[in-house]
Amino acid sequence: MTIEVSKIAQGVEPSATLAMSAKAKELKAQGETVYNLSVGEPDFNTPEHICAAAAAAIAAGHTRYTVASGLPKLKEAVCADYLKRFGLEYKPTQCVVSNGAKHALHNAFFATLNPGDEVVLPAPYWVSYAELIKLSGAKPVVVETSQETGFKLTPDAFRAAITPKTRALLLCNPSNPTGACYSKEELEALAKVVVENDLFVVADEIYERLVYGGREFTSFPTLFDGLQDRTILINGVSKTYAMTGWRIGWSLTPENVAKKISSLQSQETSNPCSISQYASIAALEGDQSCVETMKVEFEKRRNYVTSRIAAIPGLSAPQMDGAFYAFMNIKAFLGRQYGGVQVDTSKDWCLELLQQKKVATVMGSAFGCEGYARVSFAASMETLETAFDRIAEFVK
Numbered sequence: 410m411t412i413e414v415s416k417i418a419q420g421v422e423p424s425a426t427l428a429m430s431a432k433a434k435e436l437k438a439q440g441e442t443v444y445n446l447s448v449g450e451p452d453f454n455t456p457e458h459i460c461a462a463a464a465a466a467i468a469a470g471h472t473r474y475t476v477a478s479g480l481p482k483l484k485e486a487v488c489a490d491y492l493k494r495f496g497l498e499y500k501p502t503q504c505v506v507s508n509g510a511k512h513a514l515h516n517a518f519f520a521t522l523n524p525g526d527e528v529v530l531p532a533p534y535w536v537s538y539a540e541l542i543k544l545s546g547a548k549p550v551v552v553e554t555s556q557e558t559g560f561k562l563t564p565d566a567f568r569a570a571i572t573p574k575t576r577a578l579l580l581c582n583p584s585n586p587t588g589a590c591y592s593k594e595e596l597e598a599l600a601k602v603v604v605e606n607d608l609f610v611v612a613d614e615i616y617e618r619l620v621y622g623g624r625e626f627t628s629f630p631t632l633f634d635g636l637q638d639r640t641i642l643i644n645g646v647s648k649t650y651a652m653t654g655w656r657i658g659w660s661l662t663p664e665n666v667a668k669k670i671s672s673l674q675s676q677e678t679s680n681p682c683s684i685s686q687y688a689s690i691a692a693l694e695g696d697q698s699c700v701e702t703m704k705v706e707f708e709k710r711r712n713y714v715t716s717r718i719a720a721i722p723g724l725s726a727p728q729m730d731g732a733f734y735a736f737m738n739i740k741a742f743l744g745r746q747y748g749g750v751q752v753d754t755s756k757d758w759c760l761e762l763l764q765q766k767k768v769a770t771v772m773g774s775a776f777g778c779e780g781y782a783r784v785s786f787a788a789s790m791e792t793l794e795t796a797f798d799r800i801a802e803f804v805k
């Protein structure tokens with residue numbers, strides 16, 4: 410007998426970022442040298458003092474269930490961090506700690522969206538947003554943005570996408586996959602539309618500590634009083650502290666929403682790993698110089714990748730102001746043959762680049778934007794150098 414999978418499960422696509430990374434790892438396991446610019450995760454080790462806090466937590470016997478919504482001390486550390494850096498006042502009862510920001514997003518959508526609700530989703534968008542919104546029964550309403558405007562949502566395009574069913578805007582700032590970073594003025598213009606239409610915002614700010622060129626990051630709810638009540642703020646330790654495998658992220662929301670997210674989480678997963686939670690307290694409360702050190706290194710790589718893209722005729726990318734991705738326009742390289750293989754789409758291009766040159770990237774189509782390919786520059790300088798030599802050879 411074949412167990413038939415559910416209608417909901419039938420509609421779920423695997424994460425393309427993780428799928429491309431798995432392909433790269435598969436080739437590596439076969440003995441190939443692969444230059445993996447697919448998945449976005451810092452290549453640095455988690456700083457030592459954070460690992461030491463985890464070891465100490467194990468030694469102290471902190472290996473049991475914690476409060477399902479997270480350790481009170483970690484919630485306090487999250488709130489203290491927001492107060493210190495942004496002047497935002499959140500109570501620990503507004504914070505739920507989950508198994509990564511991805512899980513925090515899933516919980517937030519489940520706790521707030523009803524079937525038929527619409528969420529405005531600017532494209533290109535990070536692969537998981539559309540799937541997670543659909544899983545909650547709601548509908549992502551994709552609004553295209555263009556390279557000419559730096560892939561940023563404009564108030565007019567936002568307004569045009571709003572219908573009586575619209576509940577929320579998903580705003581990823583700085584953006585995965587484009588590296589776009591909104592200015593305070595740009596955010597204010599969008600926030601005005603949010604208020605005029607009585608919407609809320611899911612503000613994914615997981616890359617907020619990684620902004621370049623001396624830019625100042627503006628956190629969405631700091632724009633004006635009252636906006637905190639309309640914001641679901643998402644963040645975590647994965648990118649800031651090179652802690653992708655520890656699986657800790659959180660949401661900061663109005664209290665009624667946090668309460669429901671807690672209930673959901675208590676039923677579906679219970680607490681995120683106790684040891685990772687202790688490590689995250691050390692990350693937030695400990696010496697922050699590791700964050701700056703990693704950022705300086707990312708900025709060097711971003712400048713290097715910018716120059717390599719500019720040096721390949723036909724290739725371009727918008728300016729990367731934040732995060733660690735370059736969203737390369739590959740339109741000039743589609744509709745032709747590579748080693749006898751016809752390449753028409755971004756998916757074809759990325760698969761052939763991996764097959765023929767062993768460089769792993771992610772197709773723009775996975776981010777809702779055909780004609781592009783995303784590279785992550787959270788990779789060593791040596792990897793980036795060879796990968797771009799090979800990309801240059803590939804498109805020649």
Ligand code: PMP
Pocket residue numbers: 449508509510511512535581585613615645646647653656657658
């Ligand atoms: N949001 C964005 C924009 C991301 O790129 C990622 C990367 N994984 C996440 C959320 C989820 O991060 P994590 O689950 O590792 O905390």
Ligand code: GLU
Pocket residue numbers: 424426427447448449450511535536537585
């Ligand atoms: N956010 C990262 C990326 O976009 C990690 C993979 C994932 O969770 O999708 O590559």
